[in-house]
Amino acid sequence: MFLILLCYGCAFFNPSLAQESSNRIIEDGGTGQYSAIMEKDPTLPTHTIFRPEDLSRFGDREKLPIITWGNGACANSPWEHVNFLSEVASHGFFVIALGQMPEEGEKGSGKSQSAQMLAAIDWAIAGNENKNSPFFGKLDTSKIAVSGMSCGGLQALEVAPDPRVTTLVVCNSGILPNPGAGMPGMPNISKAQLKKLHTPTLYLLGGEKDIAYNNGMDDFNRLDHVPVFVGNMDVGHGGTYAQPHGGEFARVALAWFNWQLKGDQTSGEMFGGEPAGLSRSDKWTVQKKNIP
Numbered sequence: 001m002f003l004i005l006l007c008y009g010c011a012f013f014n015p016s017l018a019q020e021s022s023n024r025i026i027e028d029g030g031t032g033q034y035s036a037i038m039e040k041d042p043t044l045p046t047h048t049i050f051r052p053e054d055l056s057r058f059g060d061r062e063k064l065p066i067i068t069w070g071n072g073a074c075a076n077s078p079w080e081h082v083n084f085l086s087e088v089a090s091h092g093f094f095v096i097a098l099g100q101m102p103e104e105g106e107k108g109s110g111k112s113q114s115a116q117m118l119a120a121i122d123w124a125i126a127g128n129e130n131k132n133s134p135f136f137g138k139l140d141t142s143k144i145a146v147s148g149m150s151c152g153g154l155q156a157l158e159v160a161p162d163p164r165v166t167t168l169v170v171c172n173s174g175i176l177p178n179p180g181a182g183m184p185g186m187p188n189i190s191k192a193q194l195k196k197l198h199t200p201t202l203y204l205l206g207g208e209k210d211i212a213y214n215n216g217m218d219d220f221n222r223l224d225h226v227p228v229f230v231g232n233m234d235v236g237h238g239g240t241y242a243q244p245h246g247g248e249f250a251r252v253a254l255a256w257f258n259w260q261l262k263g264d265q266t267s268g269e270m271f272g273g274e275p276a277g278l279s280r281s282d283k284w285t286v287q288k289k290n291i292p
Contacts, residue, residue, distance in 0.1 A: 034053075078108075148171065
């Protein structure tokens, strides 16, 4: 890992590499106050970045919390989730998705691995400390989320025990009752992994039609030592990621990120209280533990 980071650091010093960066706007850049771009960074070619386009607004007064994202089907491309991820970034987050940036209309290929999430965190921390990086001093390395959908949710669960992680978001996913029974390449973790979690955790599921519903709800039922919230929307396994601005899943995930990574108590009202704020929506059914 040290050699990898050393190479990333060298890349920040190389102007010719910096010129190879490419980016584009997804939809209209999101509904947040910071218009977002999707970017391929030459110092991290194995991942895709979603971030506010104008970085000059970040530094001493406001920094960007870091969110890593794993894709459905262990895909090594975030092509299915670009609307969702761009929307999140437009609200002032630095999102690093596993896999190369998809071209327009491209579905991407290959398989990702959980270790790519940790590599993304390592890279972001190194860039924040590197005076030659465009992200120098702009990232909040004390606020880091791991998150993902389906297989990506399992990848997030696998790396969530890392002490640098401050919150976990698991979408349309949950640990299988029999490790190794899933599709090839899925993280081979057991329910014992749940005991290793140390952060507030959000599950977003697609209701009983979601193939991951039973696994995710079983995770929720077993978790009793961390704050945990589960929301179910009757949309099945595909969620709402491809809808404009990521749909309802983006709205709820954003509230969680704002609460957990930025300390926004108004956003936290969606998950706290009796009943929780989200329960007032006719689109969601919710349960929670260890959340006042």
